[in-house]
Amino acid sequence: MFKHLFKLIWNKKKQNFLLITEMFVSFLVLFAVFSMVVYFYQNYKKPAGFDYNDVWVATFSMPEHLQSNDSVNLFAEAMRNSLKSMPEIKELSFTSMNVPFSMSTNGTSVSSQQKPRVHTNIFEVEPTYKDVLSIHMVEGRWFQKGDHVAKLRPVVLNQKLKEELFGSEPALGKTLGEENYKTGQFEDRFKVIGVVQNLKETGDYQAIESGVYRGMDSGGLRWNNTILLKVQPGADAAFESRLFKTLSNMTGTSIEIEHLEKKRITKNKLALVPMIIMLIVGGFLIINVAMGLFGVLWYNINKRRGEIGLRRAIGASGSAVSKQLIGEAMVLSTMALIVGSFFAVQFPLLHVFDLPASVYVAAILLAIVFIYLLVFVCALYPGKQAAAIYPAVALHEE
Incomplete structure (x- = not known):
């Protein structure tokens, strides 16, 4: 046949x-x-690895009259206290601009003994960042106050970066090198204190990217003018209007408030x-x-x-x-x-x-x-x- x-x-x-x-x-x-x-x-x-529901993003610019780090920190503390006094806000965290589902990126290269150069996203965060997004720890711990004074800066890795750098070996307590852009050499700068579950920060359809989280130091608030706000379920447009007015009165600059859920939808549509x-x-x-x-x-x-x-x-x-x-x-x-x-x-x-x-x-x-x-x-x-x-x-x- x-x-x-x-x-x-x-x-x-x-x-x-x-x-x-x-x-x-x-x-x-x-x-x-x-x-x-x-x-x-x-x-x-x-899995998403974090909870983006009822999380808002507020971006602003620091007032120009704030010159020293001390004045910036005092202003940020006053802003934090003012916002936390609002009953609709459960928790907040200052962070870098590359929040989940945003178009902003911040990258660096890190190295370990097994891997000489791995490109990764880097996130400047506060200790409350974990609570705002309900991030799950896999190993070790999250940041605490006072971690930034250590000789080697404590960092938390996501699972993807941990596997790229150390494979199946434990990552806790190991050091990471970061490239010195003046000499081109990698120098030990970080110490791993924890590993978190992978976060789908680029949207539901994009691949999970490597990520390293490091605690924001006293000088970081000058450049990281983004706040993540965990609000009460059902927070409405009236509260958003009051929040906008409060931030605008304090900073005297333009304010932008977005919802992570809406940013996620936009990111997914683009993908x-x-x-x-x-x-x-x-x-x-x-x-x-x-x-x-x-x-x-x-x-x-x-x-x-x-x-x-x-x-x-x-x-x-x-x-x-x-x-x-x-x-x-x-x-x-x-x-x-x-x-x-x-x-x-x-x-x-x-x-x-x-x-x-x-x-x-x-x-x-x-x-x-x-x-x-x-x-x-x-x-x-x-x-x-x-x-x-x-x-x-x-x-x-x-």
């Missing part, structure tokens, strides 16, 4: 080559689309844009492939009415004729998938785009199943039409 199918395909190799090429290109496009879909889905399934574009392109391609395949099979039936009539005249059943046409289409798709799979397998082998191998494997399987289903559906109706051809009519027309 297969030998006969290959012989029929070979006799029309030029026409079939175009079909194989069309299905090969379709497979590659579907592989790319499914890779993105699987990648986003795997990221979406991971989905490339996937939506890929889905649209892939959808148009699949429609064109389906129409082309359906048209070619229909054309083949009309061209091969004499052959089909002869097969029916010598005893072939209608179902056998239908299976033959469907079988030819499936063999053509198998040829295209073998070539396409060869190229697709190179992605996990060569670590292209540095995605997990499971993403590519799942995308290959999904693309194969989709192509087979598409070809089967497109060949099914023409196959039934071929099975309905009467031998006498077909031979009479010839």
Whole structure:
């Protein structure tokens, strides 16, 4: 049976080559689309690692008349006391501008004995940062008052950075080096005091990034003019208006108040844009492939009415004729998938785009199943039409 199918395909190799090429290109496009879909889905399934509900972000500028660190710290303490006096605010924390779901980034390179250079995000935070976001500790402890006076600055790592730097070894008590931009050398500057669960700070669909948290020192408040506020559930626009007025009166500068939940939605929408574009392109391609395949099979039936009539005249059943046409289409798709799979397998082998191998494997399987289903559906109706051809009519027309 297969030998006969290959012989029929070979006799029309030029026409079939175009079909194989069309299905090969379709497979590659579907592989790319499914890779993105699987990648986003795997990221979406991971836990957030923190609670962003009822958390607001307030950004401001320090008044220009504050010159010394002492005056800045006194002003920040007065602001903290004023805000905490509001019953709607449960907790607050000054932090750097790269809060969760923001467009701001702050990066550095750190090193350990196992890894000489690892790029990571760095977050300047206060001890209350953990309580505002309900962060879960995996090892060790969070920051305490007085940690910033230690010789080596205490830091907390997320699980991803801990695994990159130390693998399965414990991280507590170990030192990290940071690059000295004047000399270009890495010098021991940090001591690990804790490890926290990974936080999906870049959105639900993006990969978790490495992160190191370090306590904000007395001079950090001058440059870190962002406050995270944990508010009571149900805090409304009236309270937001009072909060805005309070901050504006204290700073005399422009104030911006955002909700982490809304920032998360915006961040997720931006992440989905490339996937939506890929889905649209892939959808148009699949429609064109389906129409082309359906048209070619229909054309083949009309061209091969004499052959089909002869097969029916010598005893072939209608179902056998239908299976033959469907079988030819499936063999053509198998040829295209073998070539396409060869190229697709190179992605996990060569670590292209540095995605997990499971993403590519799942995308290959999904693309194969989709192509087979598409070809089967497109060949099914023409196959039934071929099975309905009467031998006498077909031979009479010839």
